[in-house]
Amino acid sequence: MFPLDHAIFSDSDSIDLDFWDLGYTDDLLGRFQGPMEILQTHEQPRNPVEARYDLARKQYSHLYQCRELISGYPDIKDILVVEMDYFEVVSVKEEKYLSTVGLGPCLGICARGWTEEGECFLGLAHLSIQPPRLCLEQLTDKLKGQGCLDHSIQFFVIGGMKSICEEEGSGSLESETEILELSNEFNIQGVLFNLVEREGEPFLSVIISETCVYYTRDQSFAEKHYRISDTKLIGCSSSDDEMSFESCSSSSKCLF
Structure with a gap:
């Protein structure tokens, strides 16, 4: 794990989290x-x-105050990246970090869990149109399948794009609302929503480690060398869990 003083910070990460004056x-x-x-x-x-x-x-103000969500990114050149609509679970013995890039209206759902022996597993999903509950359940099942204790599993959610014009819909509001409502059931520790407020702004990258979750709009991170994860599609049933990437992609059992 890189110490926080080795994380890279940039002007684009100076995100004002006090979005609106709560005047009502x-x-x-x-x-x-x-x-x-x-x-x-x-x-x-x-x-x-x-x-x-x-x-x-x-x-849900307490979820927005989570100190494990850190602006910046670790100074590394080789990182496993999860693509949109896919998820991955790995041991920190194999990968110290998991990442996803290009988050606009999508949500990055990050997870951690520990086995009885103390081994840590990381999980990450890049959620677009799928129901948040489905994604949380799949990550939970996968972590438990790796031996993680149920009470040790934690979630952190970052992303989403605000739309305040009714004719444009409500952006990612419905997914964000569902995430917040599920926070107790799935032990969601922290959230940051709407860091990208409109189309054309630099999209978000999210990186989870054993100790914290980084987020950045610095495009130089997305340009670094990384490897695409051989992940599973969000929405494939548990019976598809051992299928290959290609067969799962075309499976009629996918729920979306």
């Missing part, structure tokens, strides 16, 4: 979750979608 009461925010209505206030009312982002951040 809970009662007012609650009203935004119902039918659209015109609110008589002295200020310009918030878009209902933007208000839902505010409320979710307020309700």
